[in-house]
Amino acid sequence: MPSGALLFQSIILGLLLGGMYALLAAGLTLYFGIMRVVMIAHSAFLILAAYLAWWTNDRLGVDPLLSLVVTVPLFFGAGVLLQRGLLSRLRPATLTMMSVLITFAIALMIEGLLGYAFTGTQRRIRLGYGTASFELFGARVAVVKLIAFGLAAVSLAALYVLMKRTQFGWALRATIQHRDAARLVGIDTERTAGFGFGLGLATAAVGGTALSLDTTIYPSLHWHWIGPLMAIIVVGGLGSVPGAAAAALLLGLAQSLLQIPMGATWAQTVFYVALFATLAVRPQGFFGGRLAQRF
Amino acid sequence: MPSVSKGVFSYGLPALVLIAAIAVFPSLAPNPYVLSSGVIVLNWAVLATAWNFVGGFTGYISLGHGALAGLGGYATGLLITKASLPSFAGLLVAALLVAALAVPIGFAALRVRGASFVIVSIALVLILLLVFQSWSSVTGGSRGLVVPRPFPGMLRPEHHRVFFFLYGGLLLLALATWWLLDRSRFGMGLKAIREDEDKAESLGTPTFAYKLTVFVVSAAFTALAGGLYALWFGDLDPVFQFSVLTGSYIVLMALLGGVRNLYGPVLGAVVVGVALEYFKVEFGNTPLHLVTTGLLLGLVVMFMPDGVIPSLGAPAKRLRKRQDSSIREVTAADLAEQRRGRTEVKS
Numbered sequence: 001m002p003s004g005a006l007l008f009q010s011i012i013l014g015l016l017l018g019g020m021y022a023l024l025a026a027g028l029t030l031y032f033g034i035m036r037v038v039m040i041a042h043s044a045f046l047i048l049a050a051y052l053a054w055w056t057n058d059r060l061g062v063d064p065l066l067s068l069v070v071t072v073p074l075f076f077g078a079g080v081l082l083q084r085g086l087l088s089r090l091r092p093a094t095l096t097m098m099s100v101l102i103t104f105a106i107a108l109m110i111e112g113l114l115g116y117a118f119t120g121t122q123r124r125i126r127l128g129y130g131t132a133s134f135e136l137f138g139a140r141v142a143v144v145k146l147i148a149f150g151l152a153a154v155s156l157a158a159l160y161v162l163m164k165r166t167q168f169g170w171a172l173r174a175t176i177q178h179r180d181a182a183r184l185v186g187i188d189t190e191r192t193a194g195f196g197f198g199l200g201l202a203t204a205a206v207g208g209t210a211l212s213l214d215t216t217i218y219p220s221l222h223w224h225w226i227g228p229l230m231a232i233i234v235v236g237g238l239g240s241v242p243g244a245a246a247a248a249l250l251l252g253l254a255q256s257l258l259q260i261p262m263g264a265t266w267a268q269t270v271f272y273v274a275l276f277a278t279l280a281v282r283p284q285g286f287f288g289g290r291l292a293q294r295f
Numbered sequence: 296m297p298s299v300s301k302g303v304f305s306y307g308l309p310a311l312v313l314i315a316a317i318a319v320f321p322s323l324a325p326n327p328y329v330l331s332s333g334v335i336v337l338n339w340a341v342l343a344t345a346w347n348f349v350g351g352f353t354g355y356i357s358l359g360h361g362a363l364a365g366l367g368g369y370a371t372g373l374l375i376t377k378a379s380l381p382s383f384a385g386l387l388v389a390a391l392l393v394a395a396l397a398v399p400i401g402f403a404a405l406r407v408r409g410a411s412f413v414i415v416s417i418a419l420v421l422i423l424l425l426v427f428q429s430w431s432s433v434t435g436g437s438r439g440l441v442v443p444r445p446f447p448g449m450l451r452p453e454h455h456r457v458f459f460f461l462y463g464g465l466l467l468l469a470l471a472t473w474w475l476l477d478r479s480r481f482g483m484g485l486k487a488i489r490e491d492e493d494k495a496e497s498l499g500t501p502t503f504a505y506k507l508t509v510f511v512v513s514a515a516f517t518a519l520a521g522g523l524y525a526l527w528f529g530d531l532d533p534v535f536q537f538s539v540l541t542g543s544y545i546v547l548m549a550l551l552g553g554v555r556n557l558y559g560p561v562l563g564a565v566v567v568g569v570a571l572e573y574f575k576v577e578f579g580n581t582p583l584h585l586v587t588t589g590l591l592l593g594l595v596v597m598f599m600p601d602g603v604i605p606s607l608g609a610p611a612k613r614l615r616k617r618q619d620s621s622i623r624e625v626t627a628a629d630l631a632e633q634r635r636g637r638t639e640v641k642s
Contacts, residue, residue, distance in 0.1 A: 108589030115582030227421040
């Protein structure tokens with residue numbers, strides 16, 4: 001039996017990790033809600049943002065968080081372009097399948113170009129506060145992990161406010177709920193869908209920068225992330241943002257706790273076990289998803 | 296509905312050309328390297344054709360077939376090294392094992408449609424990579440698994456030649472099976488699933504049993520190809536055996552050639568397989584082959600979602616489309632056109 005302190009430490013780390021998962025899975029649920037698109041390239045953009053943050057720090061010597069000023073609008077624009085230029089041009093009948101392939105193709109291109117530009121060498125940001133940590137009721141919490149979690153929390157809160165309180169948020173939710181009805185009341189659904197996509201990709205910019213703070217990055221790292229993220233959105237019920245957040249926290253916590261007896265690699269399997277268990281028992285997802293089985 | 300266009304020119308003539316090509320290629324190949332590339336291309340052709348049992352008939356796109364091939368390879372290798380089975384007995388038992396394993400996998404994966412299915416198929420590759428890398432006491436982990444050659448005394452070129460013909464035989468077997476399914480009542484049910492699963496179900500097609508059956512058949516052929524690869528190449532590494540890339544190459548090949556066509560995946564495999572070998576020589580180990588693969592896949596999805604064979608046969612296609620495409624597809628295409636027209640008027 002592991003000691004209480006270790007357990008507590010794992011719970012804290014699990015929650016911090018779960019916050020990151022929640023932010024990234026929120027992006028994936030947005031795409032799925034808006035267009036029934038499974039965006040395989042989400043985690044590739046995540047790694048791209050992490051590389052840009054590293055590059056900012058390495059070349060310009062400034063804090064990687066400053067790269068957000070550039071990457072967030074950049075990724076927003078890329079999301080709009082992606083939706084308007086590629087995804088909205090696919091045939092509606094085969095949209096879901098083909099969108100998987102096209103985003104997969106984009107992921108491959110990003111991975112290849114990152115490998116070409118920065119080589120396959122593993123990179124890590126060196127920060128003044130990189131090794132700093134503090135004690136919280138006997139658990140050691142690294143400052144960078146807390147910053148990452150803070151970024152995730154702030155962006156999720158901003159996303160929530162945006163969706164619930166702004167006119168754009170209403171239009172976006174209307175578009176997600178019923179596209180034709182939204183068009184009937186005068187919403188330009190094409191434009192809204194494009195902006196919604198940009199919003200999703202902007203979360204990848206934040207997530208990637210947060211990730212870059214305390215992870216070693218390399219071009220093929222995105223495969224490592226896409227599995228858990230996909231598992232999270234299936235367990236949470238495709239298209240459900242609260243479901244994804246709940247599943248993210250739960251699975252992040254489970255992964256962190258299982259690392260004590262099983263070790264880091266085997267603990268990863270919890271995502272896939274959860275994925276297959278969900279499909280076998282409740283294919284529409286455990287948290288309020290209602291779209292999953294059809295798409 | 297076997298129509299005029301599906302007569303001699305669609306099936307018979309290409310079959311003769313294919314058999315002749317397989318028969319003469321080893322004697323035409325200028326050196327063992329070209330011959331070994333031929334084996335690799337045939338391996339891809341078998342994989343793409345096996346994939347087409349699921350992708351072509353039911354419309355379920357699996358990015359995880361690379362995992363099934365990897366399982367076939369590892370099962371073959373382990374049966375030979377750990378259970379000391381003779382090489383080809385190991386291959387057959389491995390294919391049966393993978394087919395049996397495909398039942399629970401398919402049972403979980405095929406309960407969901409479209410996007411969720413693709414997610415599951417990718418997860419399959421990732422989880423197997425994790426397991427085979429970590430469980431090194433059995434699988435050899437990242438050190439790899441050495442599979443003894445089935446013909447120990449044989450020289451290299453002769454070895455390639457034998458395996459070229461073995462793969463050729465397997466390919467013809469897979470194609471014949473696909474052809475038979477295509478004309479059967481079972482195949483009709485599968486195509487009904489592709490067109491509209493709910494309607495097929497309401498008309499009394501046992502859709503789940505059909506999907507599961509065809510998935511198992513596809514898995515068996517994929518495992519055979521993977522097992523043959525293990526016997527031929529003799530060295531397995533989890534990173535290459537359980538790579539998401541393998542699955543994406545297979546999908547690219549099948550889509551490029553055309554999934555509704557018997558020979559589509561073979562054509563795609565020849566085009567992409569040769570290109571891959573060329574990139575390997577030309578770009579070596581740079582990551583640019585990822586970029587080219589991505590670009591090619593993107594272009595195919597955007598501009599030729601039906602594949603090369605249907606796109607090139609445009610005039611014939613126009614005639615055929617009236618005959619055998621479903622109601623749903625026509626309305627969907629119309630819908631898209633309407634929608635595009637509407638937005639253009641607006642802007």
